[in-house]
Amino acid sequence: MASIQAALTNARSVLDASELSVRHVLTTLSVVFLVSRIVAYRRKLQAVSSVPGFRVPFYPLGAPGALLPTTWWNPAIYWAWNWRHTVYKQYGNDTISVAPFVVGPAGFYTANLDIARQVAGGGHKTSFVKPKEASKALLLWGMNLVTADGNTWRNHRRIMGPAFNSKLYELVWKQTLNTYYEMVAAEKWSDKKEIEVPTVQLLTFKLALLIIAKCGFGFSFNWEDPPRAADGTMTVQEALRIVADHHMLMIFLPKWIQNLPFKKLKEIREARDQLMTFMHDQVAQRRADIRDKGPEQETAADAFTMLVKANEDEVAKYRLDDVELIGNVFVLLFAGHETTAHTFAATLAFLGLHQDIQDDVYQQVFSVLGHDRDPTLEEYNKLDKVLCAFYEALRMFPAGYVMIREAFEDTVLHVPNPVGQEGNTTLAVPKGTQVVVDMIGVQYNPRYFDEPEKYKPSRWYGVSNESEAFSAFSIGPRACIGRKFATTEAVAFLSVLLRDYRVEPIYQPGETKEQWQDRVLSAQYCAYAWGFECAN
Structure with a gap:
């Protein structure tokens, strides 16, 4: 009987040690993830020069942000329509930034035609291109004028x-x-x-x-x-x-x-x-x-x-x-x-x-x-x-x-x-x-x-x-x-x-x-x- 109790005690000790180890691993991973998000977020703020704008969990045009409804904490894909009368007034300019602190890239939104001309390349050299994912919806039937870029366009x-x-x-x-x-x-x-x-x-x-x-x-x-x-x-x-x-x-x-x-x-x-x-x-x-x-x-x-x-x-x-x-x-x-x-x-x-x-x-x-x-x-x-x-x-x-x-x-x-x-x-x-x-x-x-x-x-x-x-x-x-x-x-x-x-x-x-x-x-x-x- 004594040996059985000793075995059970040893087993509990092993389980307790394993559970403690799992908790340590999870805690460590959580800390690492949190620190990585903080570091990434700071880099995103630097990338947008801390221009005022959205500080939200997800990028509005990417998953999962685009798939969720528009709320105060998630602009989503339709914020430009839903907030068209207020959003640029709120930030004091017609160019704002977005810096997601969970998922998604940093970037800028603008309602300014001068900037539109700078990135569209109208009559001058530009350092901007149309990203491939932005044209996905029009590539189903073949390459075309809208999706093409550079010499192909x-x-x-x-x-x-x-x-x-x-x-x-x-x-x-x-x-x-x-x-x-x-x-x-x-x-x-x-x-x-x-x-x-x-x-x-x-x-x-x-x-x-x-x-x-x-x-x-x-x-x-x-x-x-x-x-x-x-x-x-x-x-x-x-x-x-x-x-x-x-x-x-x-x-x-x-x-x-x-x-x-x-x-x-x-x-x-x-x-x-x-x-x-x-x-x-x-x-x-x-x-x-x-x-x-x-x-x-x-x-x-x-x-x-x-x-x-x-x-x-x-x-x-x-x-x-x-x-x-x-x-x-x-x-x-x-x-x-x-x-x-x-x-x-x-x-x-x-x-x-x-x-x-x-x-x-x-x-x-x-x-x-x-x-x-x-x-x-x-x-x-x-x-x-x-x-x-x-x-x-x-x-x-x-x-x-x-x-x-x-x-x-x-x-x-x-x-x-x-x-x-x-x-x-x-x-x-x-x-x-x-x-x-x-x-x-x-x-x-x-x-x-x-x-x-x-x-x-x-x-x-x-x-x-x-x-x-x-x-x-x-x-x-x-x-x-x-x-x-x-x-x-x-x-x-x-x-x-x-x-x-x-x-x-x-x-x-x-x-x-x-x-x-x-x-x-x-x-x-x-x-x-x-x-x-x-x-x-």
């Missing part, structure tokens, strides 16, 4: 530039008007004096998709085309719609999840595979047609055909391969479909809220067109108030909300001092530090806009259509190549819609105009609801 720009010309804009104008009339007929508006549209994006998304399909891809789609062919296979139009709607899922869902046997995932895979096969066939077909016609014969005016032609006209060493051609065409889809559709919806919402502005725009439309004549492309500049209404909606709901650049060498930024203080402050930027241009912050920066929270299309009256004063299409040599495509589509569509209909909000019972605005224009509510009343 210049080569893509060399091919893409000629595709965006007057012939393309004439096609956009014509097809926008045709698609508008298709919509009116298919939705049976012609015989109604008042039309209720509970979710206007269902119309604007379809309209923008069809115009991109017709003018970007050269497809002969119609408003009433069915999603499935007679044999049950998915049509190209439906495949294009599914790919446009679910692009981000295709980017960020792991492959093993995408391959699970669920109906929606199967549908996305079918759309992706069909569209990729179809696009490769289209490149080959268009290349053959262009070679058969020769240099003197007219080719189709859609961007896809012109892109293939521009590629064929180049010497061999500058030509893009088929995947790169397809990648550039799909950039048109993802850059021009959803953003244009949302901006149409926002423009109509603001015009519905501000009847005086809508009346002013209508008077210009009526003075140019009368009651029933369609506009011509030559009248684009005469309808400048229509464009200004679109511009101001895009300013308040900018399509691209960040421009990310990373220093590839130790460099400096010349940071303009706060409003009211002259001169600049030189800011050291170590190699590897990111500078994020907050495009929402730019559009709401009182340095550039009086009463930036108010919808005031008049701020754009007299501003050249190509001016960088309007920066929502980005700035510098890498500004959106599709800007004229989008504005041509906008002026054509909004002119005929406002010629024919007055736009008014649909209020819920007891709802005020201010409550409707808070509910509908929150950037979180996707069912903009209003009515169209016949203007004549």
